[in-house]
Amino acid sequence: MPAADSSVLDALRWVDLAGVLGNAMLGGVVARAARLDPVGFAVLAIISGLGGGLIRDTLLQAGPPAALLDNAYILTALAGAAIAFLVQVEGGRTWDRAWPWIDAVSLGAWAGAGALKTLDTGLGWLPAVLLGVVTAVGGGMVRDIVLRQVPAVLGSSPLYATCALAASSTLVVCAQLGHPTLGLVLAVVVGAGLTLLARKRRWMLPLS
Amino acid sequence: MPAADSSVLDALRWVDLAGVLGNAMLGGVVARAARLDPVGFAVLAIISGLGGGLIRDTLLQAGPPAALLDNAYILTALAGAAIAFLVQVEGGRTWDRAWPWIDAVSLGAWAGAGALKTLDTGLGWLPAVLLGVVTAVGGGMVRDIVLRQVPAVLGSSPLYATCALAASSTLVVCAQLGHPTLGLVLAVVVGAGLTLLARKRRWMLPLS
Amino acid sequence: MPAADSSVLDALRWVDLAGVLGNAMLGGVVARAARLDPVGFAVLAIISGLGGGLIRDTLLQAGPPAALLDNAYILTALAGAAIAFLVQVEGGRTWDRAWPWIDAVSLGAWAGAGALKTLDTGLGWLPAVLLGVVTAVGGGMVRDIVLRQVPAVLGSSPLYATCALAASSTLVVCAQLGHPTLGLVLAVVVGAGLTLLARKRRWMLPLS
Numbered sequence: 001m002p003a004a005d006s007s008v009l010d011a012l013r014w015v016d017l018a019g020v021l022g023n024a025m026l027g028g029v030v031a032r033a034a035r036l037d038p039v040g041f042a043v044l045a046i047i048s049g050l051g052g053g054l055i056r057d058t059l060l061q062a063g064p065p066a067a068l069l070d071n072a073y074i075l076t077a078l079a080g081a082a083i084a085f086l087v088q089v090e091g092g093r094t095w096d097r098a099w100p101w102i103d104a105v106s107l108g109a110w111a112g113a114g115a116l117k118t119l120d121t122g123l124g125w126l127p128a129v130l131l132g133v134v135t136a137v138g139g140g141m142v143r144d145i146v147l148r149q150v151p152a153v154l155g156s157s158p159l160y161a162t163c164a165l166a167a168s169s170t171l172v173v174c175a176q177l178g179h180p181t182l183g184l185v186l187a188v189v190v191g192a193g194l195t196l197l198a199r200k201r202r203w204m205l206p207l208s
Numbered sequence: 209m210p211a212a213d214s215s216v217l218d219a220l221r222w223v224d225l226a227g228v229l230g231n232a233m234l235g236g237v238v239a240r241a242a243r244l245d246p247v248g249f250a251v252l253a254i255i256s257g258l259g260g261g262l263i264r265d266t267l268l269q270a271g272p273p274a275a276l277l278d279n280a281y282i283l284t285a286l287a288g289a290a291i292a293f294l295v296q297v298e299g300g301r302t303w304d305r306a307w308p309w310i311d312a313v314s315l316g317a318w319a320g321a322g323a324l325k326t327l328d329t330g331l332g333w334l335p336a337v338l339l340g341v342v343t344a345v346g347g348g349m350v351r352d353i354v355l356r357q358v359p360a361v362l363g364s365s366p367l368y369a370t371c372a373l374a375a376s377s378t379l380v381v382c383a384q385l386g387h388p389t390l391g392l393v394l395a396v397v398v399g400a401g402l403t404l405l406a407r408k409r410r411w412m413l414p415l416s
Numbered sequence: 417m418p419a420a421d422s423s424v425l426d427a428l429r430w431v432d433l434a435g436v437l438g439n440a441m442l443g444g445v446v447a448r449a450a451r452l453d454p455v456g457f458a459v460l461a462i463i464s465g466l467g468g469g470l471i472r473d474t475l476l477q478a479g480p481p482a483a484l485l486d487n488a489y490i491l492t493a494l495a496g497a498a499i500a501f502l503v504q505v506e507g508g509r510t511w512d513r514a515w516p517w518i519d520a521v522s523l524g525a526w527a528g529a530g531a532l533k534t535l536d537t538g539l540g541w542l543p544a545v546l547l548g549v550v551t552a553v554g555g556g557m558v559r560d561i562v563l564r565q566v567p568a569v570l571g572s573s574p575l576y577a578t579c580a581l582a583a584s585s586t587l588v589v590c591a592q593l594g595h596p597t598l599g600l601v602l603a604v605v606v607g608a609g610l611t612l613l614a615r616k617r618r619w620m621l622p623l624s
Contacts, residue, residue: 031571032624034566037623038621038622038624039571043557043570043577054475058266060272061266061269064477064537064543068475068539068543071542085624086624088624121272127277127282131276141251145353145561146567146570147566150244150356151251153251154242154244154248154252155239155242155243206245208240208246208293267474267480267481269474270480329480331480331484331485332487334490334491335480335484335485335487353562357564358450358452359459361455362450362453362459362562363447363450363451363452363453368455370455414453414454415451415452416448416501416502416504
């Protein structure tokens, strides 16, 4: 399998960090709703922004998690916590407009990048698809559990993990065909597009 | 220590996968009770069927978890989720008859296999006994936590972790005596037998 | 970076094990409050006494967790569970006097030792500070989550994670200056001193 193109990887890094910032700020927003102190903001920001990747890298066992090897990750997550602590972003116009886009784009990017890293580690298509989804939705799941909520991703909300599944599957198919770079781009397009559509039209999965 | 006999390992693999299927279906049963969507069924099936082994292998740090290296595990867990989503097994005669046996046999098999893998990794008897128990009861514990319940295994239910403790201890003693294969067989017999007896006679541990 | 002095490491090992014992007993105390059985005592003792180090070592991916390589850890945690099961320590004078000291000293020791191990693994100052804090407060956080409580460390209680942050930062500064041994001693002094002061004066972080 050829390696992904470096300029695309550079672009993806910015998308990745934007997702960390946005999700860390969301962690801060829920920390305020739960009346937590700055430690609570920081912990929920790290879990929300970095949790999915930490779980993926812990399972992959191919060295310490990416979030511990590059200080930009932890610093970005803490910046998100600080912003959310100092400014009440929730309910504001900027946040309400920007968040759905950050959420959707980072879901696609994280699902694609998680799946690609799994393939690069030498594992097969099925764990790649699975760990792509884990990268995208794992942090939010753990955040919900810490706050004593049944994870929203498990039911009763518009499609979300399903969009991550589509994104990571897209990456795996493209990578198997020899086009990992195209796969990363398409994973973002597919993941973000589906997430925005699902949110707008309130698509939900059927219950049994 | 001699390696375990391959025909016993083959048999154990089927017992293992039957345990994954049964526990994944149980994950689906509790997903329906919590009114989750198909994503919730899949996540709880994976946690219930594969969670204990994932925790064990993450702690052992001897390469990626077995459940990620052999697609049969994830596919079996997802099959369990699908069956539980499509068919309301709970309350039915087949499930009510089969589940206690699957539960009991897989508890013994998982406890024994987890202990043996820990010994094979080069760790001592105490972590082997402990990780055998974790393999057997870890997935159910995490499933309970995700659903905001104090894990049933921690109290107020018939002996369960104690049966896993007996099974993993049996394996460790036999393996130290040079009979890992016999240990695996005896672990299943001891773990399953105790679990079935404890359930029938409602044996419980004393409170303090 | 020079290695830490071995006599200080020996002393730290005893502080470490005293912290494991004390925190394991605390795990037993909350197990009784939750009316759990002996399995619940053992699980909460292991989580409380060993959880932070297990999370750190799992993230570091530099071999199996220390708690699995040296039987003294698991045995000490189980001893704490057994004592708490047999003797109702809570409310007694000895416990009420000793616990704040064990808690404070082990917080400083764990934060310092966790940060030093992270540096020794080759990671940078930021993950070292972070994993020092995780070592000190991670076990208590997981224990709270298992018992369906929002972790106390996230808010509405006197400074705690902040004291661990001061202790692990102290270690990192000293180690970078070439004095890891002094750093370990100062981490205990700073961490324990701040924790005791914060508890006495009920220092709390401001809410947003």
